[in-house]
Amino acid sequence: MLRIPIEAGIAAGAPAWIEIDLGAVAHNVREFLGMLPEGCRLLAVVKSNAYGHGMQRVAQTALAAGAHGLAVASVHEGEELRAIGIEAPIVVVGPMAPEDAVAAVVHDLVPSLGNLEVARALTAHARRPLPVHIEVDSGMRRHGVPAAHLRDFVHELRQRGTLQPTGVFTHFAAIDPEELPAMRRQLATFLGALAGVRDLVQPLRHAANTLASLILPEAHLDAVRLGGGLYGFDALRGHGPVCLRPVLSLRARIVGLRDAQPGDAVGYGGTFVCARPSRLALLPLGYADGLVRSHWQGAEVLVAERRAPIVGLVSMNQTIVDVTDVPAASLGEEVTLLGAQGAACVSAEERVPKGGSTYEVTSLLRPSLPRRYLPAPLRSSLRSAEGAHGPRR
16 A cells, blocks of 8 residues: 655655654564563553654554553653643653653653652642553663562551552663673562552552563563563564564665865765775765764665665764665665665664664664654554554543
């Protein structure tokens, strides 16, 4: 079926743009819903502009596909989603400052608590019972109530009366499937802490991120937080229980072509020297647009469905590609830096240096780059989600 891009006019004629396949977002939500146990909810993580994909559109699509609610990093992000009419639960999973309490209450957000200072601020401004989620530090040492102190913390909240701990969650520190034993230890710590408050509260329990959802089924609990998997990032590289579709493509047009001779230096510092007669193409985006050198130096892009390398240092607003082996390269030719072009594809995973994160590649893309949104078939998405789990409420 032909899909006309939403807001295509915004990116029409732009020399560089991002393309977002909302159908892939809906597909990825359905894939995870299909593997979760009955009654387990899905929270779509749309923080940091949905990892660079566009928070508003992704949030709306994920909810329409069956997500129960959304997770954001800040009160400001929650405000932005409420402003476009989203009424679903929005959990602020990032740390809050006491000054954020007023906005959290006004916009009906679900704050996450890791200390009593924020709890006191929320109590001072809430005029009715306020649902909150408590973050438990089960071993990451970043934020949250230490597992051994959870009972005292919950007791303190109950004494205040206004705050209702409707959820308790933790974050796994693992970033690789080989760290499964460490994830199991964290889960045991978390569940042990929950057992100690069973007589005080019966909260929604959530611990699993994308990786844990795939390799640690016992961590599914009452809800999972789907971050990278929502955008098609697959930590198991296609060997897991889901088949994900990448959501984002980055494209640009060739705005200049130049011949170079053997011995000619290319770009700032002359770090690349041509070893043969070469044809060089100029792209109108650089590190100010998110093509940071640590990720993109020497990367391959697609020109006429053939791979061609970036040469020389990436500039602030320009990047040079060696198209010597792509005779079809011409002025105005579309170049794909991320995503598919015909039968060929370049993935975000290719851009990640050792110790880096795939999420950096898309999150660092300039928010003001024009975007083309390919719409999702919402009706079929809803039917699929309901078929797997029944209607979402």
